[in-house]
Amino acid sequence: MASFGGGKSTAKILFIITINMAFLFLSSTSQSDSSSYLDDTVRVDPLDGFKKYRGGYDITDKNYWSSTAFTGIYGYSIAVVWLLCGVAYGGFLVVRSCCFKGRTLKKKRALCHKNCYVLPILLSIVFTLLAILGIGLVLGGNAKFHSRAKTVIDIIIDTADDASDTIYNTTGAMREMSVTLESVNADPETTRFLTSTSQRLDVQADDIARQASKNRRLIENGLKIVYIITTVTISLTLVAVISLLASGILKFQKIVQMIIAICWILTVLSWLFFGIYFFLENFSEDTCTSLESFQKDPYNNSLSSILPCDELLSAKSVLDDVSAGIYDLVNEVNNNISTSFGNIVQICNPFSPPPLHEYQPWSCPSGSIQIGDIPRVLRMLVCPESEGQTCNGGILVPAAEYNTIEAYTSSIQKLLDVYPGMEALVECQTVEDAFAEILGKECGPLKRHAKMVWASLLFLSLTMVALVLVSVVGAHHRRTQHSFSASVKPVSVFITPDVLESGAPKTADRI
Numbered sequence: 001m002a003s004f005g006g007g008k009s010t011a012k013i014l015f016i017i018t019i020n021m022a023f024l025f026l027s028s029t030s031q032s033d034s035s036s037y038l039d040d041t042v043r044v045d046p047l048d049g050f051k052k053y054r055g056g057y058d059i060t061d062k063n064y065w066s067s068t069a070f071t072g073i074y075g076y077s078i079a080v081v082w083l084l085c086g087v088a089y090g091g092f093l094v095v096r097s098c099c100f101k102g103r104t105l106k107k108k109r110a111l112c113h114k115n116c117y118v119l120p121i122l123l124s125i126v127f128t129l130l131a132i133l134g135i136g137l138v139l140g141g142n143a144k145f146h147s148r149a150k151t152v153i154d155i156i157i158d159t160a161d162d163a164s165d166t167i168y169n170t171t172g173a174m175r176e177m178s179v180t181l182e183s184v185n186a187d188p189e190t191t192r193f194l195t196s197t198s199q200r201l202d203v204q205a206d207d208i209a210r211q212a213s214k215n216r217r218l219i220e221n222g223l224k225i226v227y228i229i230t231t232v233t234i235s236l237t238l239v240a241v242i243s244l245l246a247s248g249i250l251k252f253q254k255i256v257q258m259i260i261a262i263c264w265i266l267t268v269l270s271w272l273f274f275g276i277y278f279f280l281e282n283f284s285e286d287t288c289t290s291l292e293s294f295q296k297d298p299y300n301n302s303l304s305s306i307l308p309c310d311e312l313l314s315a316k317s318v319l320d321d322v323s324a325g326i327y328d329l330v331n332e333v334n335n336n337i338s339t340s341f342g343n344i345v346q347i348c349n350p351f352s353p354p355p356l357h358e359y360q361p362w363s364c365p366s367g368s369i370q371i372g373d374i375p376r377v378l379r380m381l382v383c384p385e386s387e388g389q390t391c392n393g394g395i396l397v398p399a400a401e402y403n404t405i406e407a408y409t410s411s412i413q414k415l416l417d418v419y420p421g422m423e424a425l426v427e428c429q430t431v432e433d434a435f436a437e438i439l440g441k442e443c444g445p446l447k448r449h450a451k452m453v454w455a456s457l458l459f460l461s462l463t464m465v466a467l468v469l470v471s472v473v474g475a476h477h478r479r480t481q482h483s484f485s486a487s488v489k490p491v492s493v494f495i496t497p498d499v500l501e502s503g504a505p506k507t508a509d510r511i
Contacts, residue, residue, distance in 0.1 A: 041286060043067040057290040057303065071282045075275020075457075079268045082465070086264040089472070120474030121249060127467035128245045134460030135238045139231065141452035145277075146227040148446040149284075152438055153219050159434040160212035166421040166430075167205035171198040173418050177411040184400070184407045226280075230273055237266045237464070244471055253475065260471050267464040274457035281450035288443035291435045298428045309428040316426050319419075323357040326350070326412060330371070345369060345377070350416055359419055372413030375406040 045053035045067040053067035178194040181187075240263050247255040293301040298309040330349040337345060348364035348371065351357045361370075369377055384399040424430045 041067070044070055046070050057286050068283050068286065069279050072275030072277075072279035075271050075273070075278060075454075078461070079271035079275065082264070082271060083268045086261075086268070090261070120470055120477070123470045124245050124248055124467065124474065127463055127470060128241050130463045131241045131460060131467055132238065134456055134463055135234050135241075137456035138234050138453060138460055141449050141456055142227060142230050142234075145280075145446070145449035145453050146223060148442055148449055149223055150220070152287075152442050152446060153216065153223070155434050155438055155442070157212050157216040159431060160208055162430060163425055164205040164208040164212065166418070166425050167201050167208070170418045170422055171201045171205065173414040174198040174201075176414055180407045180411050184404045226276065233266065233269050233273070234460075237263075237270065237460070240266055241464075241467060244467070248471065248474065256471065256475050260468060260475065263464060263468050263471070267461060267468055270457055270461040270464055274454055274461055277450060277454040277457060281447065281454055284443075284447050284450050288439065288447060291439050291443065294435055295432065295439065298432060309431070319423055319426055320357060322415070322419075323351045323359065324354065326416075327354070327357055329412075347371060347374065359416075359423065361416070370413070371409055371416065374409040378402065378405065 041053065041056050041064065043053050044050050045063050047063055047066040053063050055061055055064060058064045174194045175198050178191045178198070181194075182191045240259055244256065244259045244263060247259060290301065290303050294303050327349060330347050330351075334346050334349070337347075346365065346368045348361065348368040350359055350361040350364070350371070352360050352363070364370075382395045382397045382402065384397060384402040
């Protein structure tokens, strides 16, 4: 094997290479940060011949995912380099132990000074303490990042679930309206329209609910797997560095060599996790930037592929027609009541005057009747002639007309019950409110914790590199000194009476 000085210089070269790659990453990070305000999604895409990806934030596009995941290339690259160095070093040890076993050292070595043993121990203690600090930062930041990410996912998926529930409520009301109107022999075209529309909306609601459930399961499982693997790996790293220090102090050479191999593998994983969390921080940054863009313009932004508010906006004209139609109908009924019976009763008009026609059921004058209460009030004023009972003071009306009025008023009330939810959905207000909550409460901490995790992993990885190299050099030095000591046989000196006379000691033959 090479001399102690040669092993030390090799370790120094490895450490310098790792440091240079880390600083290269930091310099590229600062450059990307300065340009991120221009376009956050202009990145190298390995799936497209390493060309620039400019497709915007689109989680349905594999090229977006590949280009964003590629931002962690520095962590992945250092992990591969460190792994290859470990394989090369392990192979070197195997060859040396097989080919040079039993050979004695021909080179005369000076006995090591006491500092040769103290210095590696002191460096190991320092780097172990730094590694423990980095481990604590990683575990704390990882737990916070996982919690924030889960909260963001819950808000988004819950919003999708609310949207599907709103559609289900609307289609349920439409089906009830269709059945009610069909029972009074209403226009068949109207009932067919209500039935076909409700079926079409049910399909869309089913798709939204299915996609929400699928995405929730996939994302939550992905986050859970990354969180658990990271936590277990970093916890094992804590056990390994403490065991390495204790074994080094107690001079358990074989145990030290085994733990060095374990720490080498854990360092590879640490670099790999550093790349993964740097990618997750970029993804979080992209997501929050897209949410900000959505708040400014919900109808033309990078989220349009998964949140087509521009398509929903086309349905707003239908809602406007509904609100205008109900407003005109209620006004016409109130005018007829005033003309025939005076102002004895008025029906509440839930919509404001044109051109807005805003839904304002709370602005009705006191004493007015809600549309849904019309059948109950009618029963106090009129008598359907089919009931066969004496009509005491009431107005006798044909049963068909009474049933028609009851069917239409109950149908309109069912439509009004789901109107606010549909209006919020069509105007993307539900989505905007959810995104506003994420931007206001979650985005800042999410990005901060993601950056904390990868920065802590970078610190831990560099510390682990230094600790492993110090341990390798120390183990090599102790092994060299042990081999040198074992190659020197003890010499016995016997003092005989004859020697006392001659004045020269006699050396015993070597055993």
